[in-house]
Amino acid sequence: MGGVRELAASFVAPGPSGVAVRDRLKHLISQDVHVLRVVGAHQGALASRDLRVRCADGPNHGAESWATRKRELTKVSSSRIAGAITKATHDQWALARRSQTAHIRSLEAGIKVLRHRLSLPIGAAGSKRGPGGYRSRSEWFHKSRRLQALEARHAAAVTDWQAGRVRVVRGGKRLFSTRHHLAEAGLTEGEWRERWEAERWFLAADGESGKRYGNETIRVTPDGQVSIKLPAPLAHLANAKHGRYTLTSTVAFAHRGVEWADRVEANRAVAYRIHYDTTRGRWYLTASWQRPTVQILPLKAALAGGVIGVDTNADHFAAYRLDPHGNPVGEPHRFPYDLTGTAHHRDAQLRHALTRLLHWAEQTGVGAIAIEDLDFSAEKTREKHGRKKRFRQLISGIPTGKLKARLVSMAAEHGLAIVAVDPAYTSRWGGQHWQKPLTTPRRRMSRHDAAGIAIGRRALGHPIRRRTAPPPHDRSDRVGHRTVQADRRARGREEPRPRIPGPRTRSVPPDAARTRATRTPKTVRDVRSEQEWVQDSLLLTE
Template sequence: MGEVRSIEAPFVVSGPSGVAVRTRLKGLSPGDEKVLRLAGGHLGSLASKDLRARCRDGLAHSGQAWAVRKRELTPASSSRWAGSITKGTHDQWALARRCQSAHIQNLEAGIRTIEARLALPVGQKGNKKAPGGYRSRREWHAKSRRLRVLGDRLAAARADRKAGIVHVVCGGKRLARSRHHLEEAGLTESACRGRWEAERWFFQADGESGKRYGNETIRISPDGEVSIKLPAPLAYLANAPHGRYVLTGQVAFAHRGGDWADRVAANRAIAYRIHLDTGRGRWYVTASWQIPPTPTVPIEAALAHGVIGVDMNADLPHARLRSRGGTPTAAWRLDTHGNPTGSPRRFSYDLTGTAQHRDAQVRHALTRLLHWAKTCGVKAIAVGDLDFAAEKTREKHGRRTRFRQLISGMPTARLRARLASMADAMGIAIIAVDPAYTSRWGAQHWKKPLTSTTRMTTRHDAAAVAIGRRAQGHPIRRRTTPPPHDRSDRAGHRTVQARPGVPGREEPRPRIPGPRTRSVRAGCGANAGNQNAQHRPGRSAEPETWQQDSLPLGL
């Protein structure tokens, strides 16, 4: 076995710092929809122009340039609309920079893999830790050409990052490309055009504490009345004083409606976003606000009632769930001593379909997991701090397309965010642990002992136990039990389970007076701890020729 890398210490994940709830805008008249489309299209064009100006400034951007852009947008909209647009532009540019950095890391990982495989002889076998050489001279030649292509892309990406250049498509690059492949996307030309325009609209406004109902631009009263401050060029469409338009429909927030109503009544800041779902033809409004993060409890207090270890790998061999497109998540409850109790549980979610469907599936699975934890009385859930940022490259996994699709489809970031937010609302702590070797050691040390005639323990059930034990500070690898034979040489070293800090953990077992079995006489184990008293090669158990007798020779 090679050198084991250092394992990071587990930690309690901090709670969410914000809340976002969404509801449907019902009862809209044709006039309301016309005003919303005109306002969204006008503000979207201003946002696109501002984003182009921000990308042109690059790294030379400053607070003064930000103020200049805002002053230029104010006559065509309003002061508050201009502030929301410039802030959204700044966030979009920062997101593009982070994506650019991730793209550079992905290219570097692919180049390292290709260079390592090109240096190996053709046809050399690989192992679990590193891939071998390429299978044929043809593949070797193709990969050498691809290495040059990736090198050129990396050089261009590094040059763009150094110069502060980012490439952003308002509405999304995927939707822009689907225009040329309408049949594959399952869209008509008119539907694609409508979706493209809706994605490029801008209809979000930041809140402001102290103002009426917490937002002067998009205002929602406690009874659900929605009024919008129209941009200056569209002021002629107003049906209320001060250039405002009141929608005929009303809204009601079912989830966290009480929290929203309290903030509205106290005139605290609430940000709103209005958007259109072109597939369903429905309008939605999203309300979001900041909350003080929940104080993080000590990890010892969180583990006082045990822990539930969760393995979020997506390749459980469950035929029925796999045939239906389900992705099971393995979970097992551990007591305070690190012992698995009860039976493992599996919570499946479907990763096929639309993004809204996948998000709903993740919420349902996490809800069942949290309700089970609440029923068990456990106050902590341990999860592996997974990150597949450098594991999705085609260069690392080659022809294993199904495995690449598997790890690419795992919503690790969404699972972490959803689980932390939902667990915080239920008073359950989330403990993140280092996932290194959890699947390997779990299968090696816990799969067989936890398998019985009535329970088939999978590799990921054992990994859940390993994750839970690592969160509790217990070692994952189990020490061997006493051998079943009369001599330890036949079944391995005679040891007992003990923590690393226990004194004398490597010493022989203490001698218990009296017979341990019917076939063993009392006193047979008196010399168990004296290695010289055993009949072993190289030991001084028998008198040698050079040893002197204990009695004088003259007697």
């Protein structure tokens, strides 16, 4: 075990810090649609202009430049709209910055693997810890050219990062590239243009506590009436006082409607966003707000009622329930999902599988679910698994980041804690120590089911292996019990052994000595070695 890396400590994942609900804006008249389009296009142009200025500033941005940008936007909108636009700009620039850092790390991982494989002889065999050499001189030559290309990309990306230069496309880079592939996307130029313009609109406003109904720019009353504060150049479109436009449509949030109404009636901050779905031709209103910071449950308290270990795979969750002492309870459970098709289909499949998992966890009465803290950023590179395209697609399809965020959010509503554990060796050690012992004629254990047990035991703080080495003195329990999941002080985990007479337990009946002293061996051997000396009572009498 000299090559085993140090394992990271398990931790309870923090709960969600925000809530978002959505409802459809129905029965809008033509004037409502016209106002929404005009306002969205006007504020979208302001957001594009502000983003260009922010990207030009780079790392030299400060409070003074931010105040200057906000003053310029206030002249053509309002102070609150200008604040919402500048905040969205800052968030978008920060996201681009993080993506740039992740791209640099991905290039570094690919360069490292290429250099390693190019340094090996042609045809050198690989191992589980790293790939081997290339198969032919031709492949070696092409990979050496690719190494130069990646090094050039890495140098350019590092230069941009040091200069604070990012590249952002308002509306999305993928949609922008679709303009050159309309036939493959099944879109006409007019349909693409409509979708492009809708993605670049800006119809959002941050909440403000203490103001009427928690938002002055986009206001929603407890009755569901929606009104918008129009920018100064569009004030002539108002149909209400103080330059506001009231929509004919009303909203009613079916999910978390009571919580939203409590916040609105108390004038607490609620942020709103209006967007248009060009595919369905529908308008939607999204309300979001922050939750108070909740104290994270201690790891020991979260695991007091047992845990469910979940192994994440490309097409299913393999889950196993464990008691607080690390012993498997019941049968393994699987929750399948299909991650092919559109993004909406994949998201629905993931939600359905997680919902079934959480319902089963509630039925068992456990207080926590243990998952692996997965990160496949280094494994997705094509340089490590160059010819295994399907395997790379399989790894890329596992929703690691989205899964953890969604599971934490959904588990918080069920009162369950999510424990993240180090994913190292869980499948290997789980299959080695638990797959075969738990396999019966009526129970089929897979490697994934055994990995779920390993994940649960690691979350509980127990070793994954089932038994330790025998005691050093002899085969008795003099220096401690040999099973890891049992302890002499925990009577409920393994009941005391029955006192069966015999040399194994060193408990003999009262007349055992006389029986051994008077019995005659059946075989011819030294009888004196089998007998014990006993004083005859007749010799003591006269």
